[in-house]
Amino acid sequence: MGQADTDDADTGHGATGSPGRRYADKAVVLTGAASGIGRATALRLSAEGARLLVVDRDADGLADTLRQVEECSDPHTPRPVPVVADVAEEQAVRSAVAAAAERFGRIDLLVNVAGALGVTPLADLGVDEWRRLFDVNALGTMLFCREALPHLIAAKGVVVNTASTAATHAHPLMTAYAASKxxxxxxxxxxxxxxxxxxxxxxAVSPGGIRTPMSRSTRFPEGADASYYRRIVPLTGSLGAPEEVAGTIAFAGSADAGFMNGVELRVDGGSHN
Ligand SMILES: NC(=O)c1ccc[n+]([C@@H]2O[C@H](COP(=O)([O-])OP(=O)(O)OC[C@H]3O[C@@H](n4cnc5c(N)ncnc54)[C@H](O)[C@@H]3O)[C@@H](O)[C@H]2O)c1
Known part of the structure; x- marks a missing residue:
C-alpha cells in the first residue's frame, strides 16, 4: 500500500506502450473510475475500444474521467456511461449492472477497482471502520460479481478484482484494510x-504502492513507525504508476490472458519478493 512519506517522485515509468484494440465491441463495467487506478483503467480500456459503464460515488471525479476519455479517444470510441453509486449499496449495484446490460446488451468484463483504505492501530480500530472497509472492498466486489454473473456467463466473460499486496504480505497499521483485501x-x-x-x-490484480490520491493522502498516526513501508518500496525507489496497473488489468481481462484463471497478478515492482 502506498504511504505518504515514501519517495514518490515520478521516475518515468507509467508509459505502457501503445494499446491495441483488444476491446473493440466489448462491453465493460468498471467501478472506482473517478480516480487513480480506476480512471487509468477507464482511459486504457476506452483506448482499446471498450464500451464502458463506469461507476463511482464521486460524481465530479467521474465527470473528469469522462472528459479525459473524450480528449484521448478517437471519435469512434463510444462515450462511457457514468453511474454515480455506492458499490456497497445492493440496490444501486443491481441498477448499475441492469443499466449496463440494457445499454450494451451484454457484459464481457467486470472490473472492480473501487476501494477504501484505513490506517489505524488495532487498539483504536472500531467496528464502524472495520465495516466501512469490508463494505467497500469486499461486499462491493461480491455484489458486482453476483449481479453481473448471468451476463458474464452468457458472454463467457471475465472478472478482474483489485486486491492488494496487503492481502498476502504484512501491512502493519492496516489490519482491517489487509483483511478486507x-x-x-x-x-x-x-x-x-x-x-x-x-x-x-x-x-485478482494486487497492486503494491501506486501513485494515486489514495496513497498520497495516506497519513500514519502520530509517532507510528513507517519504516516497514520504506523497506517494501525499494526496487524502483518510487511508487508505481496507475497506468501500470491499468495495463495489467487490460491484459488480464483480454483474450491474451485466455488461459489464465484463478490467479493473483502482483503489480508492485517486485517490492514484495
Ligand atoms: N494506490 C495504491 O497504492 C494501492 C495499492 C494496493 C491496492 N490498491 C487498490 O486499488 C484500488 C484503487 O485505488 P486507488 O489508489 O486508485 O485509490 P483512489 O482513492 O484514487 O480511487 C478509489 C476510487 O474508489 C471510489 N470509491 C471508494 N469508495 C466507494 C464506494 N463506496 N462506492 C463507489 N466508489 C467508491 C473513490 O471515489 C475513488 O474514485 C482500490 O481498491 C485500492 O484498495 C491501491
Missing part, C-alpha cells in the same frame, strides 16, 4: 473455480 483475493480464487465450468474467468 485478503477477502477480495480469497473470494476471487474460489469464484474462479466456481465459474470456470461456465467459461468465465476470474483474476
Amino acid at each position: 485478503g477477502a477480495v483475493l480469497a473470494f476471487t480464487l474460489s469464484l474462479a473455480a466456481e465459474v470456470a465450468p461456465h467459461g468465465v474467468r476470474a483474476v
Whole structure:
C-alpha cells in the first residue's frame, strides 16, 4: 500500500506502450473510475475500444474521467456511461449492472477497482471502520460479481478484482484494510473455480504502492513507525504508476490472458519478493 512519506517522485515509468484494440465491441463495467487506478483503467480500456459503464460515488471525479476519455479517444470510441453509486449499496449495484446490460446488451468484463483504505492501530480500530472497509472492498466486489454473473456467463466473460499486496504480505497499521483485501483475493480464487465450468474467468490484480490520491493522502498516526513501508518500496525507489496497473488489468481481462484463471497478478515492482 502506498504511504505518504515514501519517495514518490515520478521516475518515468507509467508509459505502457501503445494499446491495441483488444476491446473493440466489448462491453465493460468498471467501478472506482473517478480516480487513480480506476480512471487509468477507464482511459486504457476506452483506448482499446471498450464500451464502458463506469461507476463511482464521486460524481465530479467521474465527470473528469469522462472528459479525459473524450480528449484521448478517437471519435469512434463510444462515450462511457457514468453511474454515480455506492458499490456497497445492493440496490444501486443491481441498477448499475441492469443499466449496463440494457445499454450494451451484454457484459464481457467486470472490473472492480473501487476501494477504501484505513490506517489505524488495532487498539483504536472500531467496528464502524472495520465495516466501512469490508463494505467497500469486499461486499462491493461480491455484489458486482453476483449481479453481473448471468451476463458474464452468457458472454463467457471475465472478472478482474483489485486486491492488494496487503492481502498476502504484512501491512502493519492496516489490519482491517489487509483483511478486507485478503477477502477480495480469497473470494476471487474460489469464484474462479466456481465459474470456470461456465467459461468465465476470474483474476485478482494486487497492486503494491501506486501513485494515486489514495496513497498520497495516506497519513500514519502520530509517532507510528513507517519504516516497514520504506523497506517494501525499494526496487524502483518510487511508487508505481496507475497506468501500470491499468495495463495489467487490460491484459488480464483480454483474450491474451485466455488461459489464465484463478490467479493473483502482483503489480508492485517486485517490492514484495
Ligand atoms: N494506490 C495504491 O497504492 C494501492 C495499492 C494496493 C491496492 N490498491 C487498490 O486499488 C484500488 C484503487 O485505488 P486507488 O489508489 O486508485 O485509490 P483512489 O482513492 O484514487 O480511487 C478509489 C476510487 O474508489 C471510489 N470509491 C471508494 N469508495 C466507494 C464506494 N463506496 N462506492 C463507489 N466508489 C467508491 C473513490 O471515489 C475513488 O474514485 C482500490 O481498491 C485500492 O484498495 C491501491
